[in-house]
Amino acid sequence: xxxxxxxxxxxxxxxxxxxxxxxxxxxxxxxxxxxxxxxxxxxxxxxxxxxxxxxxxxxxxxxxxxxxxxxxxxxxxxxxxxxxxxxxxxxxxxxxxxxxxxxxxxxxxxxxxxxxxxxxxxxxxxxxxxxxxxxxxxxxxxxxxxxxxxxxxxxxxxxxxxxxxxxxxxxxxxxxxxxxxxxxxxxxxxxxxxxxxxxxxxxxxxxxxxxxxxxxxxxxxxxxxxxxxxxxxxxxxxxxxxxxxxxxxxxxxxxxxxxxxxxxxxxxxxxxxxxxxxxxxxxxxxxxxxxxxxxxxxxxxxxxxxxxxxxxxxxxxxxxxxxxxxxxxxxxxxxxxxxxxxxxxxxxxxxxxxxxxxxxxxxxxxxxxxxxxxxxxxxxxxxxxxxxxxxxxxxxxxxxxxxxx
Numbered sequence: 001x002x003x004x005x006x007x008x009x010x011x012x013x014x015x016x017x018x019x020x021x022x023x024x025x026x027x028x029x030x031x032x033x034x035x036x037x038x039x040x041x042x043x044x045x046x047x048x049x050x051x052x053x054x055x056x057x058x059x060x061x062x063x064x065x066x067x068x069x070x071x072x073x074x075x076x077x078x079x080x081x082x083x084x085x086x087x088x089x090x091x092x093x094x095x096x097x098x099x100x101x102x103x104x105x106x107x108x109x110x111x112x113x114x115x116x117x118x119x120x121x122x123x124x125x126x127x128x129x130x131x132x133x134x135x136x137x138x139x140x141x142x143x144x145x146x147x148x149x150x151x152x153x154x155x156x157x158x159x160x161x162x163x164x165x166x167x168x169x170x171x172x173x174x175x176x177x178x179x180x181x182x183x184x185x186x187x188x189x190x191x192x193x194x195x196x197x198x199x200x201x202x203x204x205x206x207x208x209x210x211x212x213x214x215x216x217x218x219x220x221x222x223x224x225x226x227x228x229x230x231x232x233x234x235x236x237x238x239x240x241x242x243x244x245x246x247x248x249x250x251x252x253x254x255x256x257x258x259x260x261x262x263x264x265x266x267x268x269x270x271x272x273x274x275x276x277x278x279x280x281x282x283x284x285x286x287x288x289x290x291x292x293x294x295x296x297x298x299x300x301x302x303x304x305x306x307x308x309x310x311x312x313x314x315x316x317x318x319x320x321x322x323x324x325x326x327x328x329x330x331x332x333x334x335x336x337x338x339x340x341x342x343x344x345x346x347x348x349x350x351x352x353x354x355x356x357x358x359x360x361x362x363x364x365x366x367x368x369x370x371x372x373x374x375x376x377x378x379x380x381x382x383x384x385x386x387x388x389x390x391x392x393x394x395x396x397x398x399x400x401x402x403x404x405x
Contacts, residue, residue: 003273003281003370003390006157012164012173013141014196016040016238020138021150024131026124027079027117034128035150036100036135037074037194043238044200045071045112046207048214050231056083057093057123058113059230065097069109074234075100076114076192077128078153078179083229084120092123099129103136116153116179116192116230148177151192154399155181159270161263167252172199172241174259178233178267182223182276182400193218193233193267199256200239205247210235213260217268220387223275224396225304235260272388277395280312283373283388288338290381294331298376301329303389312372312391317363319348326376338379344372 018038026033039045045066049059065071075096082089097111115123148158162175180191201209214233237245245253273281284303289295302308305325311318322341327334341349343366348358366372 002156003278006270006273008158008160008270009162011144011160011162011175013144014173014175014238015141015198016043016240017196017198017236018139018141019143019147020135020140021143021146022131022134022138024077024124024127026077026127031079032146032150033078034131034135035076035147036132036139037076037236038104038139039072039074039236040238040240041070041072043071043236044203044206045234045236046203046210047232047234048211050228052227052229052231054084054229056081056115056230057085057089058082058115059232060090061093061097062112062114062232065109065112069107071112072106072110073100073104074112074114074194076116076151077123078115078151079117080115080121080123081117081119081230082115082123085122088122092125095125096123096128100132103132112234114192114230114232116151119229144175144177148179151177151179153179153181154276155179155274157274159267159274161266161270163259163263165255165259167243167255170241170243172197172243172256174263176263176267178271180271181274182226182396191218191228191231191233191271193264194236195234195260195263195267196236196238197256197260198238198241200241200244201237202246205245206235206237209257209260212257213264216261217264218271220385221268221272222300222303222387222389223272223278225300269388272390275390275396276399277393277397278390279370279393280391281371281388282312282390283386284376285373285384285386286376286378287384288378288380289383289385292383292385294381295378295383295385296387298326298329298331298378299385299387301325302374302376303387306392309390309392312367313393315364315367317343317348317360317367319343319354319363322374322376323349331378334378335380340377340379342373342375343367344369344375
């Protein structure tokens with residue numbers, strides 16, 4: 001199940017970035033499960049990674065490599081997370097980097113590894129190494145759509161987005177892909193995201209840009225409240241457009257940042273829309289908080305409440321569950337009489353109880369929609385935050401109960 005059409009339109013090629021896809025048969029014979037990104041010399045790469053203490057071996061290796069060398073290749077495998085695999089997992093991740101480096105005449109430190117799939121099982125390195133030549137022979141600037149499918153696990157559909165920025169007679173192209181459907185509460189969102197542009201941006205500024213992008217998108221979504229061991233979101237700047245973006249070009253920087261924010265948010269929303277078993281796409285918008293952290297605390301408590309999520313699946317306007325979640329969010333000295341709660345434009349609660357204008361029929365009409373907004377005004381400040389989530393369906397339980405079957 002998924003919400004919305006899932007169509008992502010034309011994907012522009014990004015000069016300086018080629019992608020190759022191959023089948024290693026990691027989890028299923030014949031499935032495309034290896035993706036290689038080749039980056040032009042001089043490209044900048046920045047990223048944000050999971051903060052899970054049990055972070056996967058490829059995360060540790062990628063963080064080390066990106067800090068010490070110019071990245072030339074990204075290697076992604078699905079079907080196995082290479083997480084919870086100890087020292088052997090580290091050796092396996094490095095061996096994959098070494099093999100790709102040898103085939104492409106770069107140093108192992110110029111290869112960034114990424115894995116997603118089952119946790120706690122050894123990485124089938126030999127299968128991956130056997131598939132690398134096929135992935136390299138498939139390298140093409142036009143392979144974004146195929147790569148979006150190649151990084152999927154429990155996803156039901158690929159996720160991609162593309163934009164272009166016209167600037168003084170030149171064009172900057174942005175194209176990105178993401179994957180994720182379950183174990184989604186990014187903390188940097190099992191999710192992976194890769195966005196490339198062809199501007200020239202130095203690594204320090206690129207890191208600031210990707211951090212802002214992630215905080216407004218992948219770090220504002222939740223399917224089940226579980227932060228993966230393998231989350232990573234990478235931003236690539238190939239420099240091939242000839243346009244240089246710096247803090248000394250503030251108008252160009254602001255225009256590019258705005259467009260990147262849009263791409264990241266669309267990719268993050270695509271993950272929520274494809275949440276495991278999802279039948280609804282839900283926005284939880286909290287305003288009137290004293291601080292952004294306070295607003296986020298309330299938003300996530302509501303968005304991750306199993307009782308709220310199951311009511312959403314049943315299209316049941318059981319608004320008491322929303323009030324209960326707000327009340328247990330841990331907001332100090334919350335005055336419940338100041339709180340107002342809407343389902344879309346329907347006021348359901350105020351002054352500590354049911355709104356006088358509320359009717360069950362109006363609430364039920366909203367809850368039957370595929371896309372719903374829960375709007376909460378705490379009435380105690382000016383801060384606001386928004387997160388996006390799904391309902392919990394029978395299929396969510398089935399998918400995760402049978403994940404290793």
